Amino acid sequence: MGEVRPRDRESTRRRILEAARRLFAELGYEQVTMRLIAAEADANIALINRYFGAKRELFAEVLAQQGRFPGVIDVEEAGLPRALAEYVADRLSSDSGSPVVATLSRSSASPEIHGLIRDRIMSAILGPLESRLSGPDAQVRAGIATALILGTGTLRDLVGPDVMHPADREIVVERLTAVFTACLS
Amino acid sequence: MGEVRPRDRESTRRRILEAARRLFAELGYEQVTMRLIAAEADANIALINRYFGAKRELFAEVLAQQGRFPGVIDVEEAGLPRALAEYVADRLSSDSGSPVVATLSRSSASPEIHGLIRDRIMSAILGPLESRLSGPDAQVRAGIATALILGTGTLRDLVGPDVMHPADREIVVERLTAVFTACLS
Amino acid sequence: MGEVRPRDRESTRRRILEAARRLFAELGYEQVTMRLIAAEADANIALINRYFGAKRELFAEVLAQQGRFPGVIDVEEAGLPRALAEYVADRLSSDSGSPVVATLSRSSASPEIHGLIRDRIMSAILGPLESRLSGPDAQVRAGIATALILGTGTLRDLVGPDVMHPADREIVVERLTAVFTACLS
Amino acid sequence: MGEVRPRDRESTRRRILEAARRLFAELGYEQVTMRLIAAEADANIALINRYFGAKRELFAEVLAQQGRFPGVIDVEEAGLPRALAEYVADRLSSDSGSPVVATLSRSSASPEIHGLIRDRIMSAILGPLESRLSGPDAQVRAGIATALILGTGTLRDLVGPDVMHPADREIVVERLTAVFTACLS
DNA sequence: GATGAATGAGGCTTCATTCAT
DNA sequence: AATGAATGAAGCCTCATTCAT
Numbered sequence: 001m002g003e004v005r006p007r008d009r010e011s012t013r014r015r016i017l018e019a020a021r022r023l024f025a026e027l028g029y030e031q032v033t034m035r036l037i038a039a040e041a042d043a044n045i046a047l048i049n050r051y052f053g054a055k056r057e058l059f060a061e062v063l064a065q066q067g068r069f070p071g072v073i074d075v076e077e078a079g080l081p082r083a084l085a086e087y088v089a090d091r092l093s094s095d096s097g098s099p100v101v102a103t104l105s106r107s108s109a110s111p112e113i114h115g116l117i118r119d120r121i122m123s124a125i126l127g128p129l130e131s132r133l134s135g136p137d138a139q140v141r142a143g144i145a146t147a148l149i150l151g152t153g154t155l156r157d158l159v160g161p162d163v164m165h166p167a168d169r170e171i172v173v174e175r176l177t178a179v180f181t182a183c184l185s
Numbered sequence: 186m187g188e189v190r191p192r193d194r195e196s197t198r199r200r201i202l203e204a205a206r207r208l209f210a211e212l213g214y215e216q217v218t219m220r221l222i223a224a225e226a227d228a229n230i231a232l233i234n235r236y237f238g239a240k241r242e243l244f245a246e247v248l249a250q251q252g253r254f255p256g257v258i259d260v261e262e263a264g265l266p267r268a269l270a271e272y273v274a275d276r277l278s279s280d281s282g283s284p285v286v287a288t289l290s291r292s293s294a295s296p297e298i299h300g301l302i303r304d305r306i307m308s309a310i311l312g313p314l315e316s317r318l319s320g321p322d323a324q325v326r327a328g329i330a331t332a333l334i335l336g337t338g339t340l341r342d343l344v345g346p347d348v349m350h351p352a353d354r355e356i357v358v359e360r361l362t363a364v365f366t367a368c369l370s
Numbered sequence: 371m372g373e374v375r376p377r378d379r380e381s382t383r384r385r386i387l388e389a390a391r392r393l394f395a396e397l398g399y400e401q402v403t404m405r406l407i408a409a410e411a412d413a414n415i416a417l418i419n420r421y422f423g424a425k426r427e428l429f430a431e432v433l434a435q436q437g438r439f440p441g442v443i444d445v446e447e448a449g450l451p452r453a454l455a456e457y458v459a460d461r462l463s464s465d466s467g468s469p470v471v472a473t474l475s476r477s478s479a480s481p482e483i484h485g486l487i488r489d490r491i492m493s494a495i496l497g498p499l500e501s502r503l504s505g506p507d508a509q510v511r512a513g514i515a516t517a518l519i520l521g522t523g524t525l526r527d528l529v530g531p532d533v534m535h536p537a538d539r540e541i542v543v544e545r546l547t548a549v550f551t552a553c554l555s
Numbered sequence: 556m557g558e559v560r561p562r563d564r565e566s567t568r569r570r571i572l573e574a575a576r577r578l579f580a581e582l583g584y585e586q587v588t589m590r591l592i593a594a595e596a597d598a599n600i601a602l603i604n605r606y607f608g609a610k611r612e613l614f615a616e617v618l619a620q621q622g623r624f625p626g627v628i629d630v631e632e633a634g635l636p637r638a639l640a641e642y643v644a645d646r647l648s649s650d651s652g653s654p655v656v657a658t659l660s661r662s663s664a665s666p667e668i669h670g671l672i673r674d675r676i677m678s679a680i681l682g683p684l685e686s687r688l689s690g691p692d693a694q695v696r697a698g699i700a701t702a703l704i705l706g707t708g709t710l711r712d713l714v715g716p717d718v719m720h721p722a723d724r725e726i727v728v729e730r731l732t733a734v735f736t737a738c739l740s
Numbered sequence: 741g742a743t744g745a746a747t748g749a750g751g752c753t754t755c756a757t758t759c760a761t
Numbered sequence: 762a763a764t765g766a767a768t769g770a771a772g773c774c775t776c777a778t779t780c781a782t
Contacts, residue, residue: 007760007766028294030215034752044767049753106294108339109213118343126344140352140360143340148329148364151336154293155328158303159311167325175325175368179333182367183360194741219777229743234778377745377781398664400585404773414746419774476664478709479583488713496714510722510730513710514703518734521706524663525698528673529681537695545695545738549703552737553730564762589756599764604757747779758768 013051015041021062025099028106029059029113059107060116066100068124077132081184084145085176088152089169093161100124105153125149133184144183198236200226206247210284213291214244214298244292245301251285253309262317266369269330270361273337274354278346285309290338310334318369329368383421385411391432395469398476399429399483429477430486436470438494447502451554454515455546458522459539463531470494475523495519503554514553568606570596576617580654583661584614584668614662615671621655623679632687636739639700640731643707644724648716655679660708680704688739699738 019041023032034055038045052058072087073080091101104117104124130142155163164172204226208217219240223230237243260268276286289302289309315327340348349357389411393402404425408415422428445453461471474487474494500512525533534542574596578587589610593600607613630638646656659672659680685697710718719727 009766012766027296030294031296033750035750044769045752046754046769047767050766055752104343105339108343109215109291109294111216114343118345121340121343137352137356137360140349140357143349144333144360144364147336147340148333149336150339151332151334154290154335154339155306155332158289158293158299158306160303163311164325164328167322171322172325175322175329178367179329179364182363218775230777231743231779235742240777379745382745397666400664401666403771405771414748415773416748416775417746420745423774425773474713475709478713479585479661479664481586484713488715491710491713496718507722507726507730510719510727513719514730514734517706517710518699518703519706520709521702521704524660524705524709525676525702528659528663528669528676530673533681534695534698537692541692542695545692545699548737549699549734552733588754600756601758601764605763610756743782745779745781747777749776749778751775752773754772755770756768757770758766760766761764 009051012041012043012047016043016048016051016058017061017065019043020058021066021099021103024059024062024107025102026106028103029110030107056113056116059113063100063103063116063120066098066103066124068128069098069100072098073128073132077134077184080132081180082173082177084149084180084184085173088149088176089172092152092156092164092172093169101149101153105150106157108150121146135185141183145180148179148183197226197228197232201228201233201236201243202246202250204228205243206251206284206288209244209247209292210287211291213288214295215292241297241301244298248285248288248301248305251288251309253313254283254285257283258313258317262319262369265317266365267358267362269334269365269369270358273334273361274357277337277341277349277357278354286334286338290335291342293335306331320370326368330365333364333368379421382411382413382417386413386418386421386428387431387435389413390428391436391469391473394429394432394477395472396476398473399480400477426483426486429483433470433473433486433490436468436473436494438498439468439470442468443498443502447504447554450502451550452543452547454519454550454554455543458519458546459542462522462526462534462542463539471519471523475520476527478520491516505555511553515550518549518553567596567598567602571598571603571606571613572616572620574598575613576621576654576658579614579617579662580657581661583658584665585662611667611671614668618655618658618671618675621658621679623683624653624655627653628683628687632689632739635687636735637728637732639704639735639739640728643704643731644727647707647711647719647727648724656704656708660705661712663705676701690740696738700735703734703738 016037019037020032023037023040034045034048037048037058041048048058052061072083075083087098091098100120104121107113108117110117126142126146129145130138133141135141201222205217205222208222208225219230219233222243223233233240233243237246257268257272258265272283276283285305289306292298293302311327311331314330315323318326320326386407390402390407393407393410404415404418407418407428411418418428422431442453442457443450457468461468470490474491477483478487480487496512496516499515500508503511505511571592575587575592578592578595589600589603592603592613603610603613607616627638627642628635642653646653655675659676662668663672681697681701684700685693688696690696
């Protein structure tokens with residue numbers, strides 16, 4: 001402690017945004033207080049409002065910055081089931097993985113940001129997924145896959161990283177691949 | 186005066202519990218206030234605390250009373266995928282369906298009741314499902330199915346009942362049946 | 371201190387309303403804080419919001435209860451100038467007089483309640499005044515009288531009760547009567 | 556560097572003062588924030604404090620610079636009623652007119668600057684007016700005229716520029732002239 | 741035993757002002 | 762000397778819970 005931090009607007013903004021990103025992803029919108037963000041960012045609480053406006057707007061900014069599902073979707077269609085399966089399996093056991101999904105999933109019950117979440121789900125997960133699919137009923141198939149991705153996160157939050165323990169990761173991935181194949185192709 | 190009035194007490198208790206059940210299922214733990222429950226039950230607000238203790242304990246009681254997944258799971262194993270698919274498809278388009286699932290899914294982000302939710306997920310959904318499955322990796326397969334069930338609810342909450350519109354219900358059910366088959370058998 | 375107050379909703383509501391009436395009239399909307407009202411009413415601050423909603427709504431309630439210009443306007447038209455003159459003269463020297471006028475005058479700069487003030491001015495002062503006047507240009511004449519009534523309050527607030535000291539009250543009344551006569555008849 | 560730059564300093568000071576003048580006149584003391592002034596003046600916010608001290612002192616400086624009632628009072632006594640009537644009529648319909656009056660009237664409820672306002676009212680309006688009057692009870696007559704001037708502004712703020720619409724301007728001026736005559740001569 | 745008034749904690753937001761660069 | 766980031770106080774409002782009647 002005691003390390004001097006320069007008075008740097010951009011740096012502070014970044015620290016706040018980063019703290020918010022982490023906390024929203026970990027705890028969900030409702031559980032995160034402005035004070036908590038300020039403490040985590042080691043910044044004054046009033047600065048959050050000055051730089052980002054209301055809590056809701058900060059959340060919007062966090063969502064906007066997180067972009068889409070990183071990497072996962074950008075594989076050729078044939079490899080998509082396995083890619084998603086691996087992503088989901090990792091998330092199940094380690095809570096790493098895309099913070100977008102965590103943020104969205106854990107904040108889904110807050111009416112204040114319902115619209116934001118809805119739009120982001122569509123633009124970051126469901127939309128990209130759907131547009132990658134060929135064949136009939138792409139929307140239905142993408143929807144089911146999205147539901148599985150979201151539900152996986154919820155399940156992990158609730159039951160913990162050992163939901164499917166002591167199963168081998170490979171077994172989980174294979175099962176999930178089969179499931180994603182069933183809905184995506 | 187001074188006479189015991191067990192009928193009224195029981196009736197009020199029931200009304201409170203019923204109101205709480207409805208509201209928790211519809212709005213999730215966080216969004217439901219004690220006053221809202223009292224108003225919906227047309228009961229005195231202090232009675233909630235008197236009868237059930239804190240909000241958390243009322244929630245516990247609600248969970249305890251809701252039992253398991255009603256009906257859905259109690260079909261022969263061969264029919265399970267389609268039964269689940271129909272359940273999920275209905276929930277997607279109408280928000281009816283088992284209140285247990287809605288309650289759990291919509292309250293998953295509240296740390297205060299994390300333990301309760303976790304236990305209930307296991308005893309009401311994941312457990313029964315797993316015990317119905319024969320073959321290897323029952324836990325993994327039941328877990329995936331559970332994730333899909335939960336995620337479906339979340340997706341519906343976020344995107345609305347038209348997520349998979351304008352698809353025919355039959356198409357949705359068939360897709361879902363294929364998916365559940367892939368993980369359950 | 372230490373006198374026990376019964377837990378009486380109506381009584382507390384009344385105390386809050388009375389405290390708000392007093393403070394709004396004395397200090398104006400902006401300067402009155404919820405804490406100040408609570409302290410003055412010897413009530414818990416949260417009760418104000420419970421009973422009246424937001425600060426703005428409490429202010430609306432205060433305005434609604436204060437009714438019109440008490441008594442002053444309800445004289446025959448011929449006596450109106452002198453009645454108003456006496457009212458204004460009293461208000462100049464003692465700050466007693468209608469709290470409606472004080473409340474409105476001292477809260478006129480707060481945009482949050484602009485609409486409320488506007489409506490009240492019209493229904494409590496300008497409207498009644500105008501409807502009592504016969505002859506042409508009633509609106510203009512009533513407007514000028516209203517401006518004089520409001521301005522008198524402002525002047526007293528700013529300069530103090532001795533604005534027109536050491537003039538005899540009778541002199542002030544006579545001058546004011548002449549002025550009101552000039553605009554009302 | 557290190558060289559004195561009196562031009563910039565003076566220019567910035569002037570811009571701040573001008574912005575403050577405009578905003579205080581338009582919105583009143585309370586509604587004007589330091590940031591608003593800084594933005595309007597396109598100046599650094601800290602410079603306001605550096606150059607003028609606290610907000611209160613900036614306000615004092617603004618008042619000091621605004622001088623007296625411009626022009627209006629400097630007519631011969633016989634023409635005074637009509638001159639004031641025209642001034643007031645214009646202010647009623649267009650909000651143009653002397654910023655001193657607007658500033659004072661719209662800031663009258665702020666205790667922090669009470670003394671400043673009081674002194675300025677006396678030196679800028681009431682005093683000059685009184686000293687122009689011959690005959691008895693000059694203070695009373697000047698006071699009433701001042702009240703009418705202030706009240707007119709308040710009324711306009713509250714009810715809008717159409718208070719006396721659809722009356723012809725000439726009618727309003729005539730009525731006001733009669734009223735001012737009644738109190739000034 | 742039943743009622744609902746009262747409480748204290750805590751949430752978000754905004755302001756004038758100060759202090760490090 | 763000038764800049765603007767940072768601060769602390771204060772405002773309004775809502776909630777679960779307790780306690781007097």
